[in-house]
Amino acid sequence: MKRSIDSQVRNHDLVSQRRDDIVQAAIRVFRANGFHEATTRMIAREANVTQSNLYNYVRTKGDILYLVCEHLVGLYEEGLAKVLEQHADPHARLIGGLRAILAIMLQHKDELVLLYNETHALAKDDRRQILKSVSRLNGAFQRLIAEYEAAVGPLAVSNRRVAANLMTFVPAIVALRWWDLSTHARWDEIEDQIFAFVLNGIGVSPKTG
Amino acid sequence: MKRSIDSQVRNHDLVSQRRDDIVQAAIRVFRANGFHEATTRMIAREANVTQSNLYNYVRTKGDILYLVCEHLVGLYEEGLAKVLEQHADPHARLIGGLRAILAIMLQHKDELVLLYNETHALAKDDRRQILKSVSRLNGAFQRLIAEYEAAVGPLAVSNRRVAANLMTFVPAIVALRWWDLSTHARWDEIEDQIFAFVLNGIGVSPKTG
Amino acid sequence: MKRSIDSQVRNHDLVSQRRDDIVQAAIRVFRANGFHEATTRMIAREANVTQSNLYNYVRTKGDILYLVCEHLVGLYEEGLAKVLEQHADPHARLIGGLRAILAIMLQHKDELVLLYNETHALAKDDRRQILKSVSRLNGAFQRLIAEYEAAVGPLAVSNRRVAANLMTFVPAIVALRWWDLSTHARWDEIEDQIFAFVLNGIGVSPKTG
Amino acid sequence: MKRSIDSQVRNHDLVSQRRDDIVQAAIRVFRANGFHEATTRMIAREANVTQSNLYNYVRTKGDILYLVCEHLVGLYEEGLAKVLEQHADPHARLIGGLRAILAIMLQHKDELVLLYNETHALAKDDRRQILKSVSRLNGAFQRLIAEYEAAVGPLAVSNRRVAANLMTFVPAIVALRWWDLSTHARWDEIEDQIFAFVLNGIGVSPKTG
DNA sequence: AATGAATGAGACTTCATTCAT
DNA sequence: CATGAATGAAGTCTCATTCAT
Numbered sequence: 001m002k003r004s005i006d007s008q009v010r011n012h013d014l015v016s017q018r019r020d021d022i023v024q025a026a027i028r029v030f031r032a033n034g035f036h037e038a039t040t041r042m043i044a045r046e047a048n049v050t051q052s053n054l055y056n057y058v059r060t061k062g063d064i065l066y067l068v069c070e071h072l073v074g075l076y077e078e079g080l081a082k083v084l085e086q087h088a089d090p091h092a093r094l095i096g097g098l099r100a101i102l103a104i105m106l107q108h109k110d111e112l113v114l115l116y117n118e119t120h121a122l123a124k125d126d127r128r129q130i131l132k133s134v135s136r137l138n139g140a141f142q143r144l145i146a147e148y149e150a151a152v153g154p155l156a157v158s159n160r161r162v163a164a165n166l167m168t169f170v171p172a173i174v175a176l177r178w179w180d181l182s183t184h185a186r187w188d189e190i191e192d193q194i195f196a197f198v199l200n201g202i203g204v205s206p207k208t209g
Numbered sequence: 210m211k212r213s214i215d216s217q218v219r220n221h222d223l224v225s226q227r228r229d230d231i232v233q234a235a236i237r238v239f240r241a242n243g244f245h246e247a248t249t250r251m252i253a254r255e256a257n258v259t260q261s262n263l264y265n266y267v268r269t270k271g272d273i274l275y276l277v278c279e280h281l282v283g284l285y286e287e288g289l290a291k292v293l294e295q296h297a298d299p300h301a302r303l304i305g306g307l308r309a310i311l312a313i314m315l316q317h318k319d320e321l322v323l324l325y326n327e328t329h330a331l332a333k334d335d336r337r338q339i340l341k342s343v344s345r346l347n348g349a350f351q352r353l354i355a356e357y358e359a360a361v362g363p364l365a366v367s368n369r370r371v372a373a374n375l376m377t378f379v380p381a382i383v384a385l386r387w388w389d390l391s392t393h394a395r396w397d398e399i400e401d402q403i404f405a406f407v408l409n410g411i412g413v414s415p416k417t418g
Numbered sequence: 419m420k421r422s423i424d425s426q427v428r429n430h431d432l433v434s435q436r437r438d439d440i441v442q443a444a445i446r447v448f449r450a451n452g453f454h455e456a457t458t459r460m461i462a463r464e465a466n467v468t469q470s471n472l473y474n475y476v477r478t479k480g481d482i483l484y485l486v487c488e489h490l491v492g493l494y495e496e497g498l499a500k501v502l503e504q505h506a507d508p509h510a511r512l513i514g515g516l517r518a519i520l521a522i523m524l525q526h527k528d529e530l531v532l533l534y535n536e537t538h539a540l541a542k543d544d545r546r547q548i549l550k551s552v553s554r555l556n557g558a559f560q561r562l563i564a565e566y567e568a569a570v571g572p573l574a575v576s577n578r579r580v581a582a583n584l585m586t587f588v589p590a591i592v593a594l595r596w597w598d599l600s601t602h603a604r605w606d607e608i609e610d611q612i613f614a615f616v617l618n619g620i621g622v623s624p625k626t627g
Numbered sequence: 628m629k630r631s632i633d634s635q636v637r638n639h640d641l642v643s644q645r646r647d648d649i650v651q652a653a654i655r656v657f658r659a660n661g662f663h664e665a666t667t668r669m670i671a672r673e674a675n676v677t678q679s680n681l682y683n684y685v686r687t688k689g690d691i692l693y694l695v696c697e698h699l700v701g702l703y704e705e706g707l708a709k710v711l712e713q714h715a716d717p718h719a720r721l722i723g724g725l726r727a728i729l730a731i732m733l734q735h736k737d738e739l740v741l742l743y744n745e746t747h748a749l750a751k752d753d754r755r756q757i758l759k760s761v762s763r764l765n766g767a768f769q770r771l772i773a774e775y776e777a778a779v780g781p782l783a784v785s786n787r788r789v790a791a792n793l794m795t796f797v798p799a800i801v802a803l804r805w806w807d808l809s810t811h812a813r814w815d816e817i818e819d820q821i822f823a824f825v826l827n828g829i830g831v832s833p834k835t836g
Numbered sequence: 837a838a839t840g841a842a843t844g845a846g847a848c849t850t851c852a853t854t855c856a857t
Numbered sequence: 858c859a860t861g862a863a864t865g866a867a868g869t870c871t872c873a874t875t876c877a878t
Binding site: 635636637638641676677678679680683 | 858
Binding site for chain 3: 867868869870871872
């Protein structure tokens with residue numbers, strides 16, 4: 001499902017360890033400079049790797065961006081999966097899912113900006129791959145909604161895909177508008193109000209009962 | 210309020226005319242390639258200007274991006290102003306404002322993506338300038354909300370700035386998720402449901418009564 | 419017939435003038451270092467052009483090699499054409515052709531080595547193009563031979579294409595074995611003996627009569 | 628006489644066996660890519676050796692090219708020696724020598740191209756060494772000619788070194804023009820006609836009489 | 837006002853070679 | 858003897874920008 005990226009290095013553990021370093025380093029560098037202004041030298045330095053050794057773990061600068069984006073969408077997928085394991089009730093699952101997305105967004109807002117800012121710098125195929133992951137996330141929410149509606153009744157937003165997109169997109173406000181939100185509201189205020197806003201918007205009550 | 214951009218050319222009309230051409234050309238080029246992959250050659254060609262003459266109307270490539278972004282946020286500001294002229298009632302003004310943002314977003318979704326994708330490529334000061342415009346837009350909505358609450362009663366979202374941000378941000382889903390939305394819903398469906406979603410979310414009834 | 423090479427520069431005369439400079443410079447540099455060891459910096463310096471300006475007249479380093487090879491095969495073609503204008507008699511045309519090739523080879527032996535040494539460094543299509551020129555040269559000799567045989571009688575080498583190849587190839591000994599020939603024989607000795615060798619070989623008498 | 632090449636490895640048989648593998652591998656790789664485009668990785672892979680182990684049998688990439696060239700000129704020397712053992716008569720020895728060169732050229736045309744294409748990529752000293760071998764080959768033919776002239780009479784080509792060079796060079800047409808020859812003549816036709824051409828050229832009758 | 841040519845800085849990437857195990 | 862990982866040097870090319878006309 002993920003695109004595999006060739007490496008000159010055999011040792012699998014080493015590869016994934018170094019790639020982690022590279023991804024983390026790249027995130028820092030990309031945040032500070034953006035993908036295009038970032039140089040492979042910067043990334044290498046930040047990852048404690050020589051510039052040439054970098055290329056033993058990655059084939060191109062574009063690969064690094066892909067790795068970063070893959071990591072970032074992975075955050076959602078993991079976060080959502082973890083929550084869904086814990087709940088069986090459709091209502092709890094739906095609001096749990098939303099809570100998860102929102103929490104992840106808040107926790108990783110600095111990195112996740114990249115997912116919105118730099119996706120278009122991906123190579124075409126890489127981009128398709130990443131969008132497919134987002135699509136999958138939407139699909140997951142679409143199913144949660146379907147289950148909810150089957151159990152509880154219809155949402156206020158009739159098209160389930162639209163509703164799903166709203167649930168996965170609105171939390172991004174935290175990453176993309178933090179510069180404004182943070183100067184006018186407290187963290188918990190922001191989290192609670194956005195959470196409530198989305199539930200109200202799609203017509204779901206926050207509590208079971 | 211707007212940053213002024215130096216030009217070598219005296220003739221004022223010519224400057225603003227050419228700059229319009231340049232902005233429109235740049236929008237097309239940026240959409241196709243992104244700011245960084247776009248070259249001044251491309252932009253010049255698309256604008257029917259020689260590459261060197263371009264530099265009589267603009268000092269750097271960054272200036273072009275600034276002009277583009279300025280133009281794009283201007284779309285909001287104009288759109289909003291036009292609506293507010295027509296309504297005096299706080300409730301009508303609030304939902305009118307939302308309607309306007311959403312309509313503009315839908316109409317210009319292709320260009321407005323740039324505002325989300327390329328803002329971070331702006332020079333620091335230019336960026337601040339553009340964010341200030343967005344901030345101003347938020348301020349406008351904040352005031353609309355205050356007037357509404359004074360007249361009708363409190364919103365479901367208690368922090369007005371958060372509410373304002375939600376109203377100006379959520380419509381962007383249309384630009385940023387069109388690739389997914391458009392394959393699962395019709396245009397009018399999308400528009401109506403997002404509109405209703407936001408109103409529900411902040412706790413405003415769609416109709417005056 | 420020739421592959422055209424894009425240039426950023428409009429002025430046609432300037433382009434061809436600079437390209438001449440570049441070709442001459444490249445020949446010197448390639449002779450000293452070979453194509454692969456030669457850097458675009460060296461070529462540019464030798465041509466009195468900045469390294470970056472070089473790229474306004476040529477798209478890639480490979481283009482330069484193509485230009486060089488094209489120039490070199492051109493030497494044959496021109497040389498041959500000039501001679502053939504002057505003779506109508508089939509016998510005179512045939513030995514005149516051979517004389518021309520040999521003379522050109524001797525005169526330009528230093529450069530023409532490149533045609534044998536670096537052809538394989540050409541991009542596939544460029545290579546095809548250059549080989550086609552050589553093929554054309556062979557074709558020309560093939561026709562000269564046919565005319566000769568029609569007028570005088572059959573050659574000792576029965577396959578005309580083989581004979582043509584021998585006539586165009588053997589003179590290359592001068593370029594490829596100069597290091598040995600030059601230490602054991604005088605220039606005029608070399609020229610005369612190779613000329614006689616080829617004529618004897620294909621069975622043509624050196625003098626008309 | 629041959630330049631010796633250092634090796635880290637004591638076991639002599641292993642060294643020469645591996646070097647054979649390396650030479651054969653390198654020939655394949657060089658033919659496909661040329662010396663400069665060939666990487667030590669490719670060569671190592673083709674020779675079933677790790678890239679680093681390669682360096683236990685060879686000191687530099689240039690060494691490999693030298694070994695290849697040495698192997699290639701060796702083909703001539705062996706071929707010639709074998710023939711000369713069998714003939715005592717000066718005439719038979721001369722035409723036998725020519726036949727041998729031509730046969731080897733035809734048999735190994737694909738590899739021997741390298742000798743003409745890549746010699747200039749050799750390090751200066753290596754190159755000198757290889758040219759010395761070619762020179763030796765010319766010397767051998769020069770002696771064969773001297774013996775022939777002593778026994779039979781003067782050749783048509785008066786300078787013996789020039790004649791020797793022609794005898795060792797002309798057969799190379801087979802390697803360097805195969806792309807054209809092969810599409811216009813059959814193998815045996817090519818062989819016979821070139822053989823006859825050279826003998827005619829230098830003024831030797833093909834048969835003893 | 838407009839043009840065409842020129843420039844300098846720098847980025848990505850490749851590869852022969854070495855080192856530690 | 859053999860291996861896998863690491864390295865440093867270098868080269869091609871692009872592009873925003875300027876200059877002279």
